[in-house]
Amino acid sequence: MSQIRRFEREAHLGSGAALFDRAGDQLMDWQMHRRAGFVVVADGPATPGRTVTLRSRTGPGAWLRLAAPCEVTEVTDRPDARGFTYRALPGHPERGWERFLVRRDPATDAVSLTITAESAHATLLARLGAPVARAEQDRLTRRYLAALRPVGHSS
Numbered sequence: 001m002s003q004i005r006r007f008e009r010e011a012h013l014g015s016g017a018a019l020f021d022r023a024g025d026q027l028m029d030w031q032m033h034r035r036a037g038f039v040v041v042a043d044g045p046a047t048p049g050r051t052v053t054l055r056s057r058t059g060p061g062a063w064l065r066l067a068a069p070c071e072v073t074e075v076t077d078r079p080d081a082r083g084f085t086y087r088a089l090p091g092h093p094e095r096g097w098e099r100f101l102v103r104r105d106p107a108t109d110a111v112s113l114t115i116t117a118e119s120a121h122a123t124l125l126a127r128l129g130a131p132v133a134r135a136e137q138d139r140l141t142r143r144y145l146a147a148l149r150p151v152g153h154s155s
Contacts, residue, residue, distance in 0.1 A: 004096070004118060005119055005120065006117070006118045007116070007141075008114065008116045008117075010113065010114045010115075011112060011113050011145035011146070013111045013113055013149050013150070014111055014149070014150055015108070017104070019150065020102065023102045023113065023148045024102045026147075027046075027083060027100055027113075027148065028075075028083075029046075030042055030052065031147075032100070032113075032144055032147045032148050033052075033054060033147075035143075036144045036146075036147045037140070038054040038055060041053040041054075046086075049071065049072065050071070050072045051071050051089065052070050052071075052072070053068065054067070054068040055068070056068075056140075066093055068088070068092045068094075069090070069091050069092055070088055070089060071086060071087055071089055072084050073097070080103060080106055081101055082101070082102050083102055084099070085098065085099040085100075088119070088122065094119040094120065094122050094137070095119065095120055095122040096120060097117065098115065098116070098117040098119070099114075099115070099117070100113065100115055101113070101116075102148065113148050115141055115144055117141075119137070
């Protein structure tokens with residue numbers, strides 16, 4: 001049995017209602033995943049019960065032709081937060097869940113993306129290549145965090 005890994009990462013995207021709306025829309029329609037280097041197979045935006053299959057265009061997942069099927073389990077749609085949680089389905093190299101949340105602080109107007117996840121290796125390949133699998137997960141998380149930033153914004 002592999003060890004469960006929990007983490008939370010956050011990126012400041014900028015500020016303002018327009019950025020919040022744009023980032024929230026792009027998150028919900030899988031653009032963040034596409035910009036992070038995934039081929040996304042889904043029948044529509046993130047909604048509870050929606051399944052999505054992700055295939056990496058870069059990194060080890062691309063040359064191993066790994067598919068990562070997930071199911072959206074929860075959606076957040078509030079004036080100050082938009083996002084979703086999905087869980088790994090059988091066939092995914094990891095088991096667990098991941099939450100993506102774009103938030104706008106009403107006091108400061110700051111917009112951020114928070115990613116929270118809990119996972120463990122689900123396949124023999126992931127367990128055998130644990131250091132590579134964790135490094136790839138970290139690389140993809142960094143790409144997610146960068147994917148919703150406006151062009152020219154790097155903080």
